[in-house]
Amino acid sequence: MLRLDGVTVRFGARVAVDAVSLDVADHEIVCVLGPSGSGKSTLLRAVAGLQPVDAGRVLLDGADQAGVPVHRRGLGLMFQDHQLFPQRDVGGNVAFGLRMRGVSRKEQAARVAELLDLVGLPGAERRAVAALSGGEQQRVALARALAPSPRLLMLDEPLGQLDRGLRERLVVELRHLFGRLGTTVLAVTHDQGEAFALADRVVVMRDGRIAQSGTPLEVWRRPASEFVARFLGFDNVVEATVSGEAADTVWGKVPVPAGSPQGGRQVLVRPAGVRLGDPADGLRCTVEARTFRGHHVAVRLRPDAGPPLEAECALRDAPDEGAVVGVTFTSDEVVVLS
Numbered sequence: 001m002l003r004l005d006g007v008t009v010r011f012g013a014r015v016a017v018d019a020v021s022l023d024v025a026d027h028e029i030v031c032v033l034g035p036s037g038s039g040k041s042t043l044l045r046a047v048a049g050l051q052p053v054d055a056g057r058v059l060l061d062g063a064d065q066a067g068v069p070v071h072r073r074g075l076g077l078m079f080q081d082h083q084l085f086p087q088r089d090v091g092g093n094v095a096f097g098l099r100m101r102g103v104s105r106k107e108q109a110a111r112v113a114e115l116l117d118l119v120g121l122p123g124a125e126r127r128a129v130a131a132l133s134g135g136e137q138q139r140v141a142l143a144r145a146l147a148p149s150p151r152l153l154m155l156d157e158p159l160g161q162l163d164r165g166l167r168e169r170l171v172v173e174l175r176h177l178f179g180r181l182g183t184t185v186l187a188v189t190h191d192q193g194e195a196f197a198l199a200d201r202v203v204v205m206r207d208g209r210i211a212q213s214g215t216p217l218e219v220w221r222r223p224a225s226e227f228v229a230r231f232l233g234f235d236n237v238v239e240a241t242v243s244g245e246a247a248d249t250v251w252g253k254v255p256v257p258a259g260s261p262q263g264g265r266q267v268l269v270r271p272a273g274v275r276l277g278d279p280a281d282g283l284r285c286t287v288e289a290r291t292f293r294g295h296h297v298a299v300r301l302r303p304d305a306g307p308p309l310e311a312e313c314a315l316r317d318a319p320d321e322g323a324v325v326g327v328t329f330t331s332d333e334v335v336v337l338s
């Protein structure tokens with residue numbers, strides 16, 4: 001459906017998107033994820049035709065889009081700078097793309113009703129946009145983007161301005177909706193939770209390049225680099241020398257899964273793989289802080305040597321602040337980074 005082939009965008013001397021190649025298959029939901037300034041929005045704007053490309057090609061269904069204007073690319077855009085029209089009612093907003101295409105009034109009305117049903121706002125045609133909640137406005141924007149049946153739906157921080165609870169609900173709804181409609185989606189977000197919940201595949205960007213691409217599970221299980229690991233919030237990363245199924249680190253010997261890369265590496269221990277026990281067994285650590293995280297407690301540990309560690313504990317097992325514990329590691333939560 002969509003193919004990016006060495007796409008590069010420069011702003012003066014700054015390379016915002018650096019030779020990015022990426023394929024999005026029919027019906028696939030791809031989320032581009034990355035810190036602020038990593039080039040996500042610029043990449044999306046290049047695909048949309050809102051941003052000229054300095055090198056490389058954007059292909060839609062095999063056709064090079066060079067010189068094809070935004071409105072001829074057959075895309076649905078839900079971008080932050082494409083807000084709803086405040087002077088039009090909900091129906092007028094959703095019908096916008098259809099009107100532009102000369103669809104008859106009767107067909108427009110039927111399609112608008114169908115889409116408002118789909119996004120959970122049945123019968124909202126005559127409501128004023130300004131009188132809607134943030135979540136309702138996002139749904140209207142989505143209905144507007146979907147109305148002309150775009151071959152590719154592009155979303156830039158689709159749920160960015162909403163509060164967490166609403167975002168978590170909407171993201172699940174969106175995934176179901178796209179699945180039902182068979183919509184192909186390219187979305188950008190800086191929120192990893194949103195990306196992981198929405199996407200079939202996540203693409204992590206760093207400085208205009210793709211740092212890793214894979215299913216949410218693959219990326220979560222095996223971050224490709226220290227950058228991706230830290231971006232996902234995994235901070236237990238340490239220098240190591242890997243030999244067989246053990247890594248020598250400043251934290252002592254850490255068991256690693258069979259088949260791990262060998263030699264001088266960095267090793268990530270996910271918090272679930274940090275076991276707390278008697279101070280006499282394993283790496284001696286002092287409990288610095290405990291943070292309640294809903295279904296578990298994150299325990300921050302200060303080892304006698306080396307960088308701090310985070311462990312994940314059940315509420316009833318969490319040691320008190322200031323306690324001294326012995327840490328051991330479980331290999332199935334250890335990843336040798338390349």
Ligand SMILES: Nc1ncnc2c1ncn2[C@@H]1O[C@H](COP(=O)(O)OP(=O)(O)OP(=O)(O)O)[C@@H](O)[C@H]1O
Pocket residue numbers: 011014015016034035036037038039040041042043190
């Ligand atoms: N119109 C512009 N003129 C000059 N530089 C720009 C322009 N747009 C983006 N940039 C620069 O290109 C780089 C990538 O920006 P981009 O907005 O694509 O990143 P992003 O990952 O979407 O960030 P955010 O999450 O903050 O939106 C940044 O360094 C940014 O300052």
